[in-house]
Amino acid sequence: MALSMRSLGVAIGLLSALPANAITNGVGKLPVMGYNAWNAFACNVNETLMVQTAQYMVSYGLLDVGYNHVNLDDCWAMKNRSSTGEVVSDTTRFPDMNNLTDQLHALGFQAGIYSDSGWFTCAGYPGSFEHEEQDALTFQSWGFDFLKYDNCAIPFDDVIREGIVGKYQRMADALAMVAETTGTTFIFSLCEWGWNQVWLWGASMSHSWRIDGDIGPYWDSLASIINSASFITQATNYYGRNDLDMLEIGNGNLTYDESKSHFTAWALVKAPLLIGTNLATLSQQNIDILKNTEIIAINQDPVVGTSISPFRWGINADWTFNTSFPAQYWSGPSENGTVFMLLNTLSEPADMFFNLTESPWIRAGRQYSVRDLWTHTDNGTAVRNFTATAVPAHGVVALLLKDAGNEPYGLEPPCAGAALSQCTAENGTSYANA
Template identity: 65%
Template sequence: MFSFPAWVATVGLVALGSLNIVHALNNGVAKLPILGYNTWNAYQCNIDENLLLTTAKLMKSLGLQAAGYEYVNIDDCWAEKNRTAEGNIIEDQVRFKNGMKKLTQQIHALGLKTGIYGDSGWFTCAGYPGSYGNEVRDAQTFANMGFDYLKYDNCAIPYDNITRQGIVGKYQRMSDALIQVGKAVGKNFVFSLCEWGWSQVWLWGAQLGHSWRTTGDISTQWESLTSIINFNSFLTQATNFYGRNDMDMLQLGNGGLTFEESKSHFTAWALMKSPLLIGTNLSAITPEILGILTNKEILAINQDPVVGTSISPFRWGVNPDWTSNDTHPAQYWSGQAQFGTVFMLLNTLNEPSTMTFNLTESPFIRAGRQYSVRDLWTHTDNGTAVRTFTAKDVPPHGVIALLLKDAGDEPAGLYPACSVWWQCTDKNGTRVGG
């Protein structure tokens, strides 16, 4: 556990926000976070065309497509282990015997989009052909197969005397190839960089793609979630329209997480505007997990067409502000939304907790005003908050998600005259009381 000086963290966040806004890759696709499915968490290499088509049909029948999930993405292990004599990557001839083009056509016919997986090195992480030195050839292959999206990994990097460039240049090669091929075939690809954050990808990823992994792989343990939330709490200004911090795939329903932890997982990912890629076996999904994934009020914040920015911490809670702690990340968060201010209260403790805050701790709340309170999980209107809000008995590892809307001036005659009384003075210089 360590603490950043507040001025260092603040300067860093402002710089990140400015860079993203100026350099975001706006090519007409993926203005908002991607919603969809990825095969890796549930199946790893045990994939075939029947599984993908079944999954696509389940996305439709379970109501996931109607909730906004539209991508069906194939991860590693889809190809033959060797390229053809002509140098092309081809699909596994047994598991995808009818060809990727037919599969993508079938999925497209359901009204969904399709994604494929590649690697910036010699091989993928599972040992299948990577794209280094074949970027244009492989981009053309992916286009011919009918894919709309490319997840691009970072395994088997060539020696320095071969690349003679940094990690940015290695990803630039495929970004340029996708643009070149896209222009030729009339398609704009969604390019997702899976670089794991080792080279500060949040500083440059928006110049090349629409999302970038900021950490290593997620697991099914609560500590994995808190570590990812903690790390990303210092990077929130790097995400905006056409460019997203990717916090990795959703682990709901894969075991290891309680129901409350699953809600916290989904809420943090959605409100921090990460892509939402389901990694669950949809054939075995429970109604409870499906209910979390299809929470329309939470999804509406993630897919806000007017405000593209993430929520950010306004108070850390358990620890002093600006403290990095993998097991106890920031607890009090807020951000702008199209119709109000969104709040997330995250209980990182192993016991129930009462969580309270002064409304104006959030920079998006006006002093001297009262706010209507909408609970985004119970889907209820919970009265009006004046100056403070308190959530009692938040479950261990649980979450509260709220949307506050301006409801006019606060009641007259409140004492003291300022909710944060020690910051205010009368015009003659005297304190207002407390």
Template identity: 65%
Template sequence: MRRIFVVGPRLASFSIGLIGAILSRGVHGLSNGVAKVPVLGYNTWNFFQCNIDQDLIIDTANLMVSLGLQDAGYNYVNIDDCWAEKNRSSTGELQPDSVRFSRGMKNLTDQVHALGFKAGIYGDSGWFTCAGYPGSFEHEDQDAQTLFADWGFDYLKYDNCAIPFDTIIQQGTMGKYVPMSNALQNLATNGSLSEPVVFSLCQWGWSQVWLWGARLGHSWRTTGDISSQWSSIASIINFNSFITQATGFYGRNDMDMLQLGNGNMTFDEAKTHFTAWALMKSPLLIGTNLSAITNETLSILTNKEILAINQDSVEPDAVSPFRWGINPDWTSNSSFPAQYWSGPSENGTVFMLINTLDTPSDMFFNLTESPWIRAGRQYSVRDLWAHTDNGTAVRNFTATSVPSHGVVALLLNDSGEEPLGIYPQCAVWFSCSSENGTYVDG
């Protein structure tokens, strides 16, 4: 039986009829083991937009194999908007563009599957998609049957353009996604599908989608569209720094597609972009032209030590800030987001240091500022970009000369008790005391 990756049941307090219908059918998420970790793959929109056809999709899949991206774990090839005819068939079905997808979508997904990939498709909850093609409003069951049971797609990016008037839809933001969720669950329960489907909600952060996205889908967009400028990267990191707790095995914040190789991003900015997306457990969907990809960009995308953190099947949490850099009071600053981050992983404690300044900088922190580090212990240090073991850290760590807009990614592991005789007795001296109440003076 095929089961859509829809998480629940955790909607008991809601009175919306459609949501109640989901609960009554026992929607499954974690138990099916599908999409437990973020999706890795490719999406056509950021570079090609509407200039897509069947040959581009197969060429992209072949490039992902030859470039080593498939071996690195990228296993989805996703078509975004503009794939359809502007009108439905006489019986209401979606139709692929008769010229650009002349061989049909079932033929396309068969080819993608034969190359060892899963295939993704784009849809919309409204009257039309964002580019003006048919949306799925009041066609959810029909479209789910067409896209997944008939054509064999494995992933649905579901947008939210051309929303019907309130008097017609009579739903809140979450409710607009429920009919498609129901339709996918219907296919799962009636045995029409043989493989799980990933349901990705393209609902932007202003609706506080991170508060409810896990009730319906595998991932949810948290901000507007990304651009290739550092200001866009920094702004998205900043916004997501305040909602990292929304990510886990039940679903994850989607920070939008990877822009590496597009625009004027420096190599250090590209490394920061990729590292932040990966360690914050965002889906990683490449949005560049693979036929013109540079070796530098490819080396970033295939960093297996960084990808291993993103794909950790034991520890689901994203890295979160433990210090807000130039914003010590945790106030939002889209140009200078949090600089000091940490989180758990299957193989140790992960640290991410981002130099948000416009000049190189040394970056210092006490280890126990991270909640994942124990006092009185020393830690081995692994550099996830240099791929080197860098000795042992005792109480604190300094990364020297971090490039402007650059990143340091570390994996620390407990290496036993710290050496005797270190003074002062506490690395973080505030309110540190001996048994008789004598406070340690830092």
């Protein structure tokens, strides 16, 4: 796999290699929030940079709102293992891994490290194949809490004699061994890029999994990943969630509205929220996007773990696979009401209209108070339908609707939206053409 094929994910701490619904220790139940160094720095990382990044997260208030992981990616190791087979950290850039993790823990963060399920990592450093238990014990002894596990340098079939599930199960079993023998639980990240329908099997050993190729800091990349996510939202719940890759807010040429859409989509589908930008150059505007606590609250909902899902594709027919124009109308349940995401995939502003009962989480015959999760305002009451006016190009509207009682008496027609086609009185009178 080419070096450019990077990946990032997060997953659940394991006490054993049991199906996900049997993992009840609570580690990784909610999406991980934090930082990963790859997209901003690639291999140009060292201990000082990682600690400085953690300090920025504290000073910006990112730790306070939940970003409590700081994760290494590739290139932290020496190119060769020791004479006894241990993986060795770069003696110049990471001379003492325990010193790094101690500093991160002291600042209030968990510490993440990276390896690969093949012979080598994507950048050519030692992978963990045939060293799974040895590496898991090493990572534990260094004080790490999180392991991102990639998919490069796959052994030949006559060596591995495993399917893709078995290749990842080897490290899941190793982490289970570490948990049993040391009491240390890891958050385990599958980075398989979704090519082998990882959302169907990833929950058997992890809490999240990459669903697509590597993200880029431009709209076309975001739209493509959102399109992929729209077809597999049912895979997400506690102990199993789709990972859409890192947050690119502050990288590349994303507009302010595109950055808001990026953050909203990732958060509301309950993906991990791992910042992948250079925090030293992050603008206050972008910091404010990352610190939207009303959006974060949906991502970190302790009662409802499910993703929002499309209820209408919008400019395309429902269930249309279109990497440039993904689904536009999404909703889902939350602890405090029904969440809506209206995503304008067009290159110009647009009004966006929907009937409330198009969402399966809305009750007919009720009215709903409307909370705008970006303007942080209460915007009156919606009865039967809602229109968001002049949604910016590639922009987003995020709403929280709460039941506000029965709708006003005597509204016509007596049934709203799609239900009108079968709207019938108790005596059999049809109102389909009312």
